[in-house]
Amino acid sequence: MGDTESTSVTPPAATPIPEGNDRYHAIRMRARGNRGDYALDARPVASGGQATVFGATHKATGSRVAFKRLRFRSPDGMARMRREIEAAQRFGNHPHVMPVLDSSPTHDWFVMPLASESAQTLAAVLGTTLALRGLVTAVCDALREPHQRGWIHRDLKPDNILKLNDQWAVADWGLGRRPRGQTTDPRRTQIGGQFGTEGFAAPEQSIDAHAAGPQADIYSIGQIIGWALTGEQPRANVPLLPADGPWRAIVRVASATDPARRPANVDNLLALVARELDDPPVNPIGRGAELLTAVRTGDATALERLVEMAAQHAGDYDLYMEILLDLNDSQTRAAVTANPAAVGEIVRGIPDLHSGTVTLEYGDVDRLVTWLLVIARHAGGLGEWDLLEDTAEGIFYLDHWDRWRVQADIQSWLASCFGQAASIVAAALERNPDIHAHFDSLTSDRGVDHRIRSVLSTTT
Structure with missing residues (x-):
């Protein structure tokens, strides 16, 4: 079960869409929370959990967008969608965070850019170090500010990492945790219950998801790396280690069962990636001696x-x-x-x-x-x-x-x-x-x- 937001929290003003997305900016400027502004396709492009995503056309501009709506107007579903909208409004100006362009006043639908692909659909190209490192770096960049402000995603998985304008963007903050004191009725996030996506969710999320910190998202990144390199679905609370190579050491640390043994933040994770993947630094005097002998x-x-x-x-x-x-x-x-x-x-x-x-x-x-x-x-x-x-x-x-x-x-x-x-x-x-x-x-x-x-x- 997810958290339900306290009624005292007011969603912030929408952040600007990154430069270069003029068509999305035009939609944002015309946003009025009116469902009739969008013509939905007959069939959804994705469906799962409590929401369905349709391709749609913004009637005023003719631009293609993604229209996400709740399947059922339950309190829990609307609470999750409200949180997803709020996170996107706060952090959607970052190129690696999926923005929200328009949304319902009652938090039962919202509109976002229509992504071309996801990490799930592009799994075949993520087996190279260059491609995988690009994804990991983008996700870490997307999470830096939210983590610093006390937000935790808690549901990172291949389906929630989308390709937008040839860049990776983190989406679906519906299970996200707000900063301490801004979250909720703790009865909604049950201690001891499954929270997040099995295999990608950190072990502590099944014990007390309220207490999950940045290390929970880092665990998920580790599992995504393992998934990309092995082609296997991760099992709950079991690090999915590649057979060998430098990524194995990265996954072992990032997906450690004990959160205290994982990198404390995304910059520490990126430093670990650099240590394992980058060429060792040149020893000038040693290399110089070799070259002088060759001369x-x-x-x-x-x-x-x-x-x-x-x-x-x-x-x-x-x-x-x-x-x-x-x-x-x-x-x-x-x-x-x-x-x-x-x-x-x-x-x-x-x-x-x-x-x-x-x-x-x-x-x-x-x-x-x-x-x-x-x-x-x-x-x-x-x-x-x-x-x-x-x-x-x-x-x-x-x-x-x-x-x-x-x-x-x-x-x-x-x-x-x-x-x-x-x-x-x-x-x-x-x-x-x-x-x-x-x-x-x-x-x-x-x-x-x-x-x-x-x-x-x-x-x-």
Whole structure:
């Protein structure tokens, strides 16, 4: 038996239909709770429990809709339909929650978009990880706000997950539980009675459905996963485990008999799904060592793969100091030629090396500057001006350590810059006035490009 709502609860104002559903928006704007606004098909598209669903046409717009009406006007049936209408009005603006477009003032019928399919009818396509994960993610997204607001669906099953506009939408909140204090006469939900759909309903729903929390819906999701992968109907209170694979671990946890052993909320369930299904995170230093070895043995693609991986982990101290700086000058120049954009990402990560718990030592600074000078000279020779600018910034950032061992090399590089390269380097120098004194001897060297001498002279 379901809950009966207290008469003090007033259904909220209808939420807007998601953008892109203009035809449904038009129906919602014309909604007036009038049964005569809809022409029902002769035969229902679904029938079960206390209600029947017909395809119908909204006369004013000609749009096709689903018309759900009670088979019998019983107090329990109207209470369930009222709850279904209220949930859809509260949460139907979410793309994964089925909205209500119009409804009877006496809660004996309502209108919703006409779904093309359901998880039940699309069972054959849910056997792939991609399709099944899409369904699970959509259901979790649909339940997030209701759960946070104290609503529990309590009847998740394949028939209640519908395909609308190529997206999954959770429907049929008739057995839903409102937030504490807004539900009902507890005599209507009998302790010890069957509540929900056998096999998909959580064990605690047959003990005290009033006490069911978000973990009850998570149990149902676990059973839906098992159903999709095995093709079997779940049995009451028995987790339907796939034979093997990562989904088995997910179902085992999600459909644990004890609610306390299940994920506490949908985000925890999604995190579990990600842990089991996603590729393990890359260990930059371990992967870098493998690629560096391959580079040294002549693997033609290893260098490019190393650079791409390092760009994704820019600012990783160990990766720079133990892998990238162990490339010889020829290999570093080859990396710049092959993928200057990725090398730029790596160079821009230089300031991140001196952050958090990592402190750059003098020897680190010397090695980094020497490496960056190789990149800078080659980037200038190739006309890779963005990379040259980024590299110059990295060099000048490190020169704040005032390492005399490498300042002679920096000075030699500055003296070699002419034309467009000199313009870019001069602009970077201008942004770093604190280091100009390190190179003041260049201001009197007529062999140095005038733009670099001009910047240095203004602050020395």
